[in-house]
Amino acid sequence: MLKSVNRVLLGAAGLVLLAIGGAVLASGLGLPVPSWWPFDGRHDVLLSVRGRDRWRDEGWWWPVVIAALAIVLLLSLWWLLSQLHRSRLSEVLVDSGDGEGALVRGRALENVLSSEAESLHGVDRARAALRGRRTAPEARMRLVLEAHAQPTATLAELTTGALAHARDSAGLAELPAEVRLHAAKHRAQRVS
The missing domain is CATH 4.10.810 (Virus Scaffolding Protein; Chain A)
Incomplete structure (x- = not known):
């Protein structure tokens, strides 16, 4: 959109x-x-002599014009660079064994990683994003853990489960991952 x-x-x-x-x-x-x-x-002409001379005696006029044009230029350059920057990987090259390979949509692999991570014990929500090159993707995951979850056990399950399955199914030698763990917010429980 x-x-x-x-x-x-x-x-x-x-x-x-x-x-x-x-x-x-x-x-x-x-x-x-x-x-x-x-x-x-x-x-x-765009500006008549009277229009050009109108602001000549004001000391603030030209610095304001130059600053405004500099801001417009910087914003335009920032927008242009943001258009060229691709934050997510759109496709992953999978070794199909025939020498040519097959392309898997990056979003599909991200959705599989997220859903498999959400199925782990103690994980409330999970989100995955693939970055890097299509021949050497890198995963960035964000897990929201429930209050009773054990972070080390969850991380071990994620490494041997979802990440290993994604690496093996894509035929990758390695799938480096950065995993950020967050605690789920919950209301305080009253003790009576």
């Missing part, structure tokens, strides 16, 4: 910028422009 909203917003922003840029270019080349366009000639 977030990916599609992101693409729609990016497409809309691109169309608006393309339309404005095209209209400025057409106006600068002396081509006919729409009647609502504020600049209608080749020698028309």
Whole structure:
């Protein structure tokens, strides 16, 4: 959902910028422009002499303009880098024995890891995420333990159970995992 909203917003922003840029270019080349366009000639400027001189004597004007443009630039770069960064692994390459391999969806393997971890004694909730490369994935898991759970026993069961099954079924030599254990929140019990 977030990916599609992101693409729609990016497409809309691109169309608006393309339309404005095209209209400025057409106006600068002396081509006919729409009647609502504020600049209608080749020698028309964005800011008139009066508009440029209006803020010249104010000492705060140019630092504010430069700071605002710097903030817009930094936010744009941050957004661009966040688009390029992939936090989750979309697929895992499984050795099928025929030399070519098969692709398994990363979400499917994450769901299996989570459901098998939730079936362990003392685990209330579990969430798994795969990161790394598709030939060498790494698991990051978050387990919420019930009050009576023993963390060392649960971690041992997870290592020999869910993680070992995922490693063996994907045909991986190893599946490094980072497991974070949290206690489930519960209400205090009254003693009468």
